[in-house]
Amino acid sequence: MFEAFSLPFFQRGLAEILLLAIPCGLIGSWVVLRGLAFHSHAVGTATFPGLVLADGLGFAAALGAFGAAALFTLLTVAIARSRRTGADSVTALALAACLAGGVILASDVFNSGANVDTLLFGSLLAIGSGDLWLAAVVAGLAVVASFFVGQHWLARGFDEGASRALRSDSALFDAALLTVVAATVVATLSAVGALLVSTLIVVPAATARLFTARLSTLLTAATLLVAAEGVFGLWLSVQTNAPPGATIAVTSGAAFALALGARTISRRGMWRAAAVAAALLALAGFGAGCGSQSSGGDGPKVVATTTQVGDFVAEIGGDQVDLSTILKPNTDPHEYEPRPSDVQAVADADIIFRSGGHLDDWTEDLIKDSGSDAEVVDLSTHLPVRLFGEEEHDHEGEAHEDEGHEAGGEEFDPHWWQDPVNVRFAAARIESTLSDANPAASAYYQGRLRRFDNQIRNLTRQTKSCVRRVPAGDRKIVTDHDAFAYFTNRFGIETVGTVIPALTTEAQPSAGDLADLEATIRRENVKAIFPEESVSPALSEALAKDTGATTEYSLYGDTLGPAGSDGETWLGSMKSNVNAVVAGMSGGKVTCFGGQDG
């Protein structure tokens, strides 16, 4: 039951949560006493523009986050100079300003990649030594500040918002409080992510506050409670294979509910009912877990990062590999949050196959933090076709179309598997890696490679002849985001535009760009806009409605589909995409892979 404690990634998560318990408990108590809960939540969310800047200009994310948090605090103070605006309104306004700034930076300045999103989600399972250092420094800061400045914070009275803070005579002390709050929030980000910062800072302190009005008791109890809830939540997450942040959120929410219920009931002398309710809730707290996704085959232990790579390894390895695929079908790789079984699989792996590029950037940290000594094979290197400049596309789609492909300085487009020729190379590389690791099964792997290779060649031939049946002038498409450059490049199709300007899900298009795209669709007589299976189709549908194009055909982009769908395997997803694209371009007249010849 406690073997989890021997895992290195678990120990690092444990160290992080115990370190964080100090600032979260101490500063959290002040947050609750001074009514700064909204402020602390907003500081965490307002770090977004800092993360975008850090990513765009290439400096440390924590630095960007802290800079944005400081900017947010200053904005709060500036807006609060107008005394008639309530503290909560001030916070909301400053937060809106920061987020809007972040969206503009991500959409219109940097065309940010998806890694910006992953920075907003932290995880106790992916704690590096930098995170531990940050937590330790902030813990020291919190102790020193509480010890030396705490009495001044107390003197200022309770339940005043951040905005009121800097108006007092003790402005300096309050500035110190807001600074320490910002530092605590930034340190907490990497553990639980922006949306769950309050789980560690506010909820435990609020729970402790229910039972005590004494400051020293509150500070101690809140710190112990963060530690207890954090450790229990982390342990529970390993037992149930759930993400630790959400598990801790539910654990500490349940603890608060219990405490509140107990207090309310005890004041009415209903202790027995309280005890029964507590027991029931504690039982309910142990939710159902999910099993490991390992295929359980013989042979080397292999981890594949993305669904496509997992499919390639399964095609070659068959039952002679023990395969775990980290990303689950139909999930957006941009929203990935590691689960305990993923970290365990990486730690135990002999070979890790990566898709490469920004789609699985996070694996680098995961591999490093899990203590794995597996052989890591990045399939995106050594490919015959490598395209660049995905981040540089523009909606007119004419000027940069070809020159971007050679410019080596631009970012590598990681969707290489959309070109079957690349997949043949990747499959051969997987075969040779597996054969080296497990020579006994080499003939088996080679046989499966030959079969897979033939299937890919057939697919390519059929697709080419099929696309040729669409009139040359009609071979144009508009997609949701630019994940199909390899596909269109291989089969002579032109992407005249994309709807979403950047790869982060936080990005939004401008009305002007959308209007241009609409004009292009009309001018080029584009017949279909292709939403992706895992992206909200609202914008594509709005465009389609106005231009008369169809959004009937959706594509498999970053991820394969769930079991039982057309896109369950890579071959199936390609056939489905080819059918969709050809049908969309020809107005439904041409189809490629029917039930009989598929």
Add this chain to the structure above:
Amino acid sequence: MIDWLVDPLTHGFTVRALIEIALLGVTSGAIGCWVVLYRISYSAESLAHGMFPGLVGAALLGLPLMLGGATGIIIAGLLIAVVGRLSADAADTAIAVVVTSLFGLGVLLALSPDSPPGIQALLFGDPLGITEGQLLVTALLGATVLAALWFGHDRLLAVGFDGDAGRAGGPSPGLIQGLLLILVAVTVLVGVQGLGNLLVAAILVGPAAAARLLTDRMKPMILLSAGIAVLSGVAGLYLSFHGRVAAGAAIVACILLAYLSAAFLAAAKTRLVRPTRKETPDEPVTQLV
């Protein structure tokens, strides 16, 4: 100049966005005054995350997402009201506890393989992706909320300014606060589908905070706030069209600009008026309608 004004109107999506922002602007501008008065901006900003478990639950049971979202967000609003009253701590502590716990629960529920991907994103819209169906829902919602605010005006006012005075006769202050939270919750639900999460918080709080700087009386404040919201929305869309700025962010920028202008005006007015009047700036609205 004429082209500059008319060009955006030749595109269906901008016309729909303009109508949506006008409808939601009036509704949010009006209810926003109560959000500002009752100091529940945090709810307005965070409730959308509290509906997560309801949303996933609906997806797992095969019910319409909208129904799950509505149930989830109303439960979140009620929980906030209950926890706030029971714990008697700062109201925003209750919001933090309820919203993060619910959000965590939603994340855990969404781990189920039957849950569709990016389920929350499915409900967060973009002003440029509005459908006619959404316009209809927004109009219906707006009418309902405005009617509720109209009939509840006196009670809201009494409870908002003096919770104890509000105790004398009529529904209890707790009930009034709970009902207001539900109205806010429903506005947020429809708002996030039309405009996205970022914009909803800004349009609920910004115009009302600006209007509050310019007038002390509630009814003019509501009218002014609605006007500012609609105007900022339209200006933001034109900025997005001609200046090529992300639409939601452009509207937020215009709302903030409106607030700053109001703050500037209010400061100028205070300076002019000060010699003749005793200034009590921390006092909330003193003259009631």
